[in-house]
Amino acid sequence: MxxxxxxxxxxxxxxxxxxxxxxxxxxxxxxxxxxxxxxxxxxxxxxxxxxxxxxxxxxxxxxxxxxxxxxxxxxxxxxxxxxxxxxxxxxxxxxxxxxxxxxxxxxxxxxxxxxxxxxxxxxxxxxxxxxxxxxxxxxxxxxxxxxxxxxxxxxxxxxxxxxxxxxxxxxxxxxxxxxxxxxxxxxxxxxxxxxxxxxxxxxxxxxxLQRQKLVSVEALDGQCPQPAKGTVRERMRTAASHANDLVERELYYRTYETSDGYVTIGCLNVPQRKHFMSIVGLDDPWFENPDALPQTDDEDRRRRALTSYAESEFTKKSTTDWVKAFEDCGVPCAPVQMSADLMFDEQVEAGGYFVGFTMPEFGRVRTMGSGVSINGRPEGHRPxxxxxxxxxxxxxxxxxxxxxxxxxxxxxxx
Ligand SMILES: CC(C)(COP(=O)(O)OP(=O)(O)OC[C@H]1O[C@@H](n2cnc3c(N)ncnc32)[C@H](O)[C@@H]1OP(=O)(O)O)[C@@H](O)C(=O)NCCC(=O)NCCSC(=O)C(=O)O
Missing domain, CATH: 3.40.50.10540 (Crotonobetainyl-coa:carnitine coa-transferase; domain 1)
Known part of the structure; x- marks a missing residue:
């Protein structure tokens, strides 16, 4: 025990x-x-x-x-x-x-x-x-x-x-x-x-896991609204084209290719977007509140132009440079990493998330810990x-x- x-x-x-x-x-x-x-x-x-x-x-x-x-x-x-x-x-x-x-x-x-x-x-x-x-x-x-x-x-x-x-x-x-x-x-x-x-x-x-999607209002007679019509295939295609559209349009909550990898940026408020704009070298009033603008064809074209400009700017510097620039302004961002690299990541190391134990006739094994800390991490794990x-x-x-x-x-x- x-x-x-x-x-x-x-x-x-x-x-x-x-x-x-x-x-x-x-x-x-x-x-x-x-x-x-x-x-x-x-x-x-x-x-x-x-x-x-x-x-x-x-x-x-x-x-x-x-x-x-x-x-x-x-x-x-x-x-x-x-x-x-x-x-x-x-x-x-x-x-x-x-x-x-x-x-x-x-x-x-x-x-x-x-x-x-x-x-x-x-x-x-x-x-x-x-x-x-x-x-x-x-x-x-x-x-x-x-x-x-x-x-x-x-x-x-x-x-x-x-x-x-x-x-x-x-x-x-x-x-x-x-x-x-x-x-x-x-x-x-x-x-x-x-x-x-x-x-x-x-x-x-x-x-x-999908709870944010699963919210609906019951009608006064207690009946729930009927789900959207269409076959799964039809609805999946609509979802995919919507997602592609967003990827094309969105500048500030997405992943960019850099000169040596990928960087992911997350700007969800106006101050963060302003920082994004000045770091990437974009200057457009649309940027401050894109959701409020009408979705005209022109607007779409302008968004696409901005996106492709940003995409090409990102390829001019390394991931580390971009991360530093955004981090310095407090904009949430991160390099895209492979999970195996995390086993030796400085941040993860500092958190003490991994545990180790010796398996007889095999050796020392390092693996993910309990995922939570209560006054520190439990120690002395048995294999x-x-x-x-x-x-x-x-x-x-x-x-x-x-x-x-x-x-x-x-x-x-x-
Ligand atoms: C995991 C399962 C799909 C495995 O299905 P099965 O292989 O058919 O296992 P069952 O639970 O139905 O049990 C199989 C049989 O083993 C017998 N059994 C079990 N333990 C014993 C012991 N100790 N001794 C003797 N017999 C035993 C049991 O009585 C059944 O026989 P009979 O009595 O003769 O029938 C199912 O158990 C299941 O759906 N569980 C709930 C959901 C779940 O936890 N899924 C896995 C999550 S992991 C996952 O999704 C993932 O890895 O990916």
Missing amino acids: NGSGPLAGIRVVDFSGYIAGPFCTQMLGDMGADVIKVEPPAGEQWRGQDPFAPGFSKSFVALNRNKRSIVLDLKSENGRGVARALIASADVMVHNYRPGVPERLGIDYSAMRELNPKLIYASNSAYGQKGPRAHQAGYDLVIQAVSGLIASNPTPDGRAPRRYAGIALIDFTAGQMLAFGVLSAFIQRLRTGIGQKVESTLIEAALS PPELGQHTQEILDELAALPAAATSADGDRRT
Whole structure:
């Protein structure tokens, strides 16, 4: 058990795999919770896929430090017995099985609540427990599709939807939400002594990322306005041409090619735009409030002329020179970088965002930390466990518990 950190003394039994669940439990482990990862005999699905270190994938390493591993076959009587004992001793349990699986494995909410009324029962699923898609499994890309995300990011010709960012945006969002739910439920338990069911879903995480778009006014009769007409294809093409139009027109909230790379500028208020104008050598009253001007053909032409002038000016100096010029006036700007470079970036280094640990028979590994600081960063991280590395240790701990032991009292930690 981790001896320090704000969550020291809290036991989490983690049945989850892939990203959302493991990310949630790693955050809890980083903060000191004792996270016991329950793995099927063949190991968590992502343990060995695409190995980075012997027997460990990059994903597994990135999402499973500060946990102990126990192997349990939940389809055997013995495995289920140990799982029940573990859950009885826990404060939190987390899984990301598809609906119906927990019932088959004998670890569904109603049974677990009876076993341990203080338990916080947290799960992530693709679509939740109700509704026509509830039974379906889901991964990030599939949910990006069904939630509108990829259609809102069409290729410039508007012919194909594109995944956002090539990273599992939704899974990480869902994992964070789940951790937020677990901690909120835990705080409530400190007052009431009773556990709760906490659920996150990939679909809700995907919608929550688009919350600024998802605002509408109900008519007085309670009816919601009908969505815009047209097929997804038609609407995607309109979105793409609108985006291209904006890229062409916008001078001050975009990326420019420089003599040796790219620089991104963000001016969203008039003083910033004025600085932009003088740094780039543009002088045009339109610039101060472009949105207020009518969209005539002439205006369009003038904007395009300004844009192409700015584009050609940007290629005359290096990225560093541009960054310095804008920074000196307080205009938000940054060089365009590759993510791998950030591992050794001075700013990131100063923030202490990365953590390190030694993986036996492999070496020192550097990876992204918990993403949040509470009076400094947690230290002393333990590497991701070997499959079943702590099986015997955890069984011995369970055997030593008094027969009636359930989860610890919340207030003993206050
Ligand atoms: C992740 C999944 C797509 C994986 O689908 P599946 O591989 O079909 O897994 P399931 O959860 O349905 O469970 C598979 C079977 O394994 C069995 N099972 C599981 N654990 C055990 C143990 N310990 N022992 C014995 N058997 C086990 C379980 O009973 C099921 O068998 P049966 O009982 O016989 O059926 C789905 O679980 C899912 O949609 N989860 C919710 C959303 C989610 O978290 N998605 C991944 C986010 S990461 C992501 O999107 C990304 O990486 O990108």
